[in-house]
Amino acid sequence: MIAFRPTPSGSDALLEVRGLGCYFLGRPLWRGLDLTLHAGERLAINAPSGTGKTVLLRMLAGLINASEGEIYFENRLLQDWSMPAYRAQVMLLAQQPALPLGRVEAILAAAFAYRTHRHRTFCKNQVLEYLQPLGRNEDFLAQHTDYLSGGEAQLIALIRCLLLEPRVLLLDEPTASLDSASTGQIEKLLDAWLRANPGRAWIWTSHDHSQRGRIADRVIELSGAA
Amino acid sequence: MKASYLAISNWQLGLAALLIVINLGLSLWLRLGLTKTLVIAGLRMVTQLLLLGFILEYIFALNTPLPILAIGIVMAGFAGIAAVRRTRRRFIGIYWNGLLAVFASSFVVTGVALGGIIQVHPWYEAQYSIPLLGMVLGNTLTGISLALDRFMDGVIGERERIEATLSLGATRWEAAHDLVRDSLRTGMIPIINSMMVMGIVSLPGMMTGQLLAGVAPASAVRYQIVIVFMIAAAVALGALGMILLAYRQLFNSRHQLRNERLHEPLTLGDLIHRRVGSRGRK
Numbered sequence: 001m002i003a004f005r006p007t008p009s010g011s012d013a014l015l016e017v018r019g020l021g022c023y024f025l026g027r028p029l030w031r032g033l034d035l036t037l038h039a040g041e042r043l044a045i046n047a048p049s050g051t052g053k054t055v056l057l058r059m060l061a062g063l064i065n066a067s068e069g070e071i072y073f074e075n076r077l078l079q080d081w082s083m084p085a086y087r088a089q090v091m092l093l094a095q096q097p098a099l100p101l102g103r104v105e106a107i108l109a110a111a112f113a114y115r116t117h118r119h120r121t122f123c124k125n126q127v128l129e130y131l132q133p134l135g136r137n138e139d140f141l142a143q144h145t146d147y148l149s150g151g152e153a154q155l156i157a158l159i160r161c162l163l164l165e166p167r168v169l170l171l172d173e174p175t176a177s178l179d180s181a182s183t184g185q186i187e188k189l190l191d192a193w194l195r196a197n198p199g200r201a202w203i204w205t206s207h208d209h210s211q212r213g214r215i216a217d218r219v220i221e222l223s224g225a226a
Numbered sequence: 227m228k229a230s231y232l233a234i235s236n237w238q239l240g241l242a243a244l245l246i247v248i249n250l251g252l253s254l255w256l257r258l259g260l261t262k263t264l265v266i267a268g269l270r271m272v273t274q275l276l277l278l279g280f281i282l283e284y285i286f287a288l289n290t291p292l293p294i295l296a297i298g299i300v301m302a303g304f305a306g307i308a309a310v311r312r313t314r315r316r317f318i319g320i321y322w323n324g325l326l327a328v329f330a331s332s333f334v335v336t337g338v339a340l341g342g343i344i345q346v347h348p349w350y351e352a353q354y355s356i357p358l359l360g361m362v363l364g365n366t367l368t369g370i371s372l373a374l375d376r377f378m379d380g381v382i383g384e385r386e387r388i389e390a391t392l393s394l395g396a397t398r399w400e401a402a403h404d405l406v407r408d409s410l411r412t413g414m415i416p417i418i419n420s421m422m423v424m425g426i427v428s429l430p431g432m433m434t435g436q437l438l439a440g441v442a443p444a445s446a447v448r449y450q451i452v453i454v455f456m457i458a459a460a461v462a463l464g465a466l467g468m469i470l471l472a473y474r475q476l477f478n479s480r481h482q483l484r485n486e487r488l489h490e491p492l493t494l495g496d497l498i499h500r501r502v503g504s505r506g507r508k
Contacts, residue, residue: 116395
């Protein structure tokens with residue numbers, strides 16, 4: 001059911017999935033999914049819509065429980081992780097940014113108050129470093145989230161994740177509803193993030209064939225079981 | 227006891243009932259479709275109150291704690307169910323949670339007021355306990371249902387925002403915090419608003435009753451002040467309790483949002499259909 005290029009599973013795997021299954025209304029959408037994600041890897045997932053790509057990423061983020069199968073992060077079963085600590089490392093960016101109302105800077109700083117992130121401090125300069133190559137400056141931080149375009153909101157949602165320095169990013173079609181300029185900015189930002197530290201990796205779901213060429217070293221096809 | 231008020235006879239009640247002709251007339255004229263509902267509501271109100279009058283006369287005469295406690299439990303039970311029924315969504319155990327929130331908040335606050343503030347002897351004295359509990363229940367029920375409705379709406383409507391927060395590593399409490407705060411505020415706004423205008427725009431019902439019964443305005447006002455503070459405390463406690471109970475149902479210990487546990491209220495038809503359906507599958 002699942003066609004992919006097998007990777008030897010080793011202890012250096014960042015994220016490992018064995019025999020994962022997804023059911024909808026009692027019928028399997030896909031079953032027996034194995035995958036291994038190593039540090040530095042850029043993995044893309046391609047699947048027709050309605051085959052549970054988002055569900056897979058939500059399972060990997062621990063937002064829903066897998067119907068069957070196991071997920072390991074750093075060789076430790078997902079169930080043995082404290083969820084906030086796990087999600088601080090394996091972070092999901094949804095297709096829709098869904099930012100709370102407020103000023104951009106306050107929203108970016110808010111996550112630093114969460115218990116898992118208390119050892120970190122919010123650094124405005126780091127945000128500006130992310131924004132500069134995209135031609136944005138400090139004024140952007142003073143804006144209210146109400147007035148952001150879809151592309152800008154997604155950019156802020158992404159920077160919010162990056163500031164917390166996860167090891168794995170789960171990207172659920174992050175650019176599907178964006179224009180090409182915004183898509184380019186998101187790809188550029190993510191590329192720089194991945195290069196900055198060899199311990200990082202991502203799983204990126206994308207419909208767009210040419211995008212998969214740009215953002216992935218390896219592509220998994222998730223095909224329907226029916 | 228010397229009555230310092232005018233008693234209302236049966237034919238006077240009948241005259242008052244004629245006032246509903248205004249509502250009926252309007253309903254027929256403007257085709258509001260409320261005629262039947264109005265008649266049922268009117269009949270229910272009259273029957274329930276007359277029945278209550280009889281029961282209370284009986285209990286006042288007995289004045290022993292058990293029947294008073296029993297009627298208090300029945301009143302709180304109805305309030306707990308009504309608080310849940312006014313909301314638009316359900317989860318498993320919602321009625322038990324509603325009952326728990328209503329019981330705990332109203333009994334604690336009424337108990338403190340009877341024993342500690344007004345210092346009624348004996349503490350269960352029906353003349354005090356039942357009206358006070360009734361006032362507290364009527365308001366707690368509104369507060370609880372508003373807060374609960376807001377909370378469940380938020381769990382559905384703000385799912386993406388909540389899950390985005392969870393995805394960043396927030397605990398369930400950190401992710402739910404804003405919604406809990408909003409829901410509590412929603413539950414408490416009516417009593418705060420009514421405190422603002424009390425005595426200026428509105429003459430509170432209990433005070434009106436005391437005035438009609440011949441109590442001096444200055445002391446009727448004192449009772450009203452006590453009761454409003456009681457209501458405010460009970461609303462806060464009840465709404466908070468209800469939201470925390472709902473929170474435990476809708477956010478699990480794995481810090482997941484379980485909004486699929488929410489559903490629309492089932493009608494009798496749904497229930498029958500469900501039973502037949504499950505039998506058919508076997």
